[in-house]
Amino acid sequence: MQFELLEKTFPTTRYQGSKLRFANWIWSEIKNLKFHSVLDAFGGTASIAYKLKKQGKKVTYNDILKFNWYIGKALIENDKTILTNEDVDAILSKKPRVKYPTFIQDSFIDTYYTNEENIWLDMVVYNISKIKNEYKKAIAYFALFQSCLAKRPYNLFHRKNLYIRLSDVDRSFGNKVTWDKPFVKHFCKFVEEANNAVFSNGEANKSLNHDAMELDLDYDLVYVDTPYISDDGGGTDYLEFYHFLEGLVNYNNWYELIDHNSKHKKMQKRDNPWCDNTRIEKSFNDLFNKFKSSIIVVSYRSDGYPAIEVLENILKKYKNNVKTSIYSSHKYALSKRTSQEVIIIGY
Numbered sequence: 001m002q003f004e005l006l007e008k009t010f011p012t013t014r015y016q017g018s019k020l021r022f023a024n025w026i027w028s029e030i031k032n033l034k035f036h037s038v039l040d041a042f043g044g045t046a047s048i049a050y051k052l053k054k055q056g057k058k059v060t061y062n063d064i065l066k067f068n069w070y071i072g073k074a075l076i077e078n079d080k081t082i083l084t085n086e087d088v089d090a091i092l093s094k095k096p097r098v099k100y101p102t103f104i105q106d107s108f109i110d111t112y113y114t115n116e117e118n119i120w121l122d123m124v125v126y127n128i129s130k131i132k133n134e135y136k137k138a139i140a141y142f143a144l145f146q147s148c149l150a151k152r153p154y155n156l157f158h159r160k161n162l163y164i165r166l167s168d169v170d171r172s173f174g175n176k177v178t179w180d181k182p183f184v185k186h187f188c189k190f191v192e193e194a195n196n197a198v199f200s201n202g203e204a205n206k207s208l209n210h211d212a213m214e215l216d217l218d219y220d221l222v223y224v225d226t227p228y229i230s231d232d233g234g235g236t237d238y239l240e241f242y243h244f245l246e247g248l249v250n251y252n253n254w255y256e257l258i259d260h261n262s263k264h265k266k267m268q269k270r271d272n273p274w275c276d277n278t279r280i281e282k283s284f285n286d287l288f289n290k291f292k293s294s295i296i297v298v299s300y301r302s303d304g305y306p307a308i309e310v311l312e313n314i315l316k317k318y319k320n321n322v323k324t325s326i327y328s329s330h331k332y333a334l335s336k337r338t339s340q341e342v343i344i345i346g347y
């Protein structure tokens with residue numbers, strides 16, 4: 001069992017703000033605290049939830065975006081289901097007598113992918129939506145999201161910029177080989193990565209899809225990794241960056257969710273205080289108050305807004321002990337960067 005656990009690896013990810021490379025460090029900072037049940041309230045790629053699952057904790061993953069919820073289902077809640085070669089073949093093949101929908105090929109012409117790729121996406125997303133087993137479906141969506149990200153310049157959907165991928169010019173960035181690799185190849189690789197990550201730690205782990213402020217359960221420890229706001233006030237709006245993936249899991253009502261005035265057909269904005277520097281302090285206060293009976297662990301950056309001292313002071317209102325650690329590594333020490341990864345622990 002132990003050997004099997006060690007062999008399991010978290011898939012590669014291109015998601016903005018993933019804490020994957022800090023997961024071992026975060027674990028080393030919290031491992032001596034007494035806790036068993038844990039909530040990863042802003043779960044994203046699930047990199048921290050996965051680390052905690054590996055350490056034998058009872059993990060609840062949560063994210064406000066539905067596509068991320070599927071990632072939590074595939075990697076955290078799921079403890080044994082994988083996609084077989086037959087499953088993959090079924091997802092990738094055009095079924096006779098099915099009249100496939102055409103939403104992506106009609107709506108996203110010259111936007112993110114080529115026509116041929118859009119036709120493939122319409123077919124695959126329809127085939128995935130018909131999978132009955134929820135964990136197989138979650139792995140298939142996971143592989144589709146990662147494939148979509150891999151083929152995008154900047155790995156984002158913030159602009160209509162297919163031309164960057166297609167134009168034949170010298171580039172100082174990006175990876176044309178990866179962009180041009182067929183969807184099918186990316187998809188199969190990511191299915192394998194997800195399959196390799198599936199394991200049971202003997203606990204009933206869960207994936208949820210709520211606003212973090214609406215979660216009402218008790219946890220020994222709550223891990224908080226909110227969208228980052230830089231010190232000049234710019235916030236990271238994850239729906240803005242990844243609306244296309246959110247569309248894939250809302251395929252049947254995608255049209256109604258789109259802001260049709262936007263050139264790149266993003267989704268209509270949803271109010272989110274975590275992306276607003278005028279409301280973020282209050283949001284931290286409300287969140288810490290809400291989870292004051294739990295150990296609270298916050299990831300932030302030293303150049304973020306609010307400043308670390310401000311976050312510490314808010315946390316001190318609810319916790320007797322507040323401890324801050326800064327990530328340091330050889331690489332960081334040598335570089336000139338001033339922004340550092342920080343965790344603040346209230347217990």
Ligand SMILES: C[S@@+](CC[C@H](N)C(=O)[O-])C[C@H]1O[C@@H](n2cnc3c(N)ncnc32)[C@H](O)[C@@H]1O
Pocket residue numbers: 015016017018019020041042043044045046047048062063064065068210211212213225226227228238239272274
């Ligand atoms: C910095 S990322 C988390 C990264 C994650 N720790 C990882 O390693 O991938 C922040 C996440 O919070 C989610 N989010 C934003 N507002 C939220 C809210 N009100 N409730 C729950 N999740 C939210 C975003 O969708 C995004 O995935």
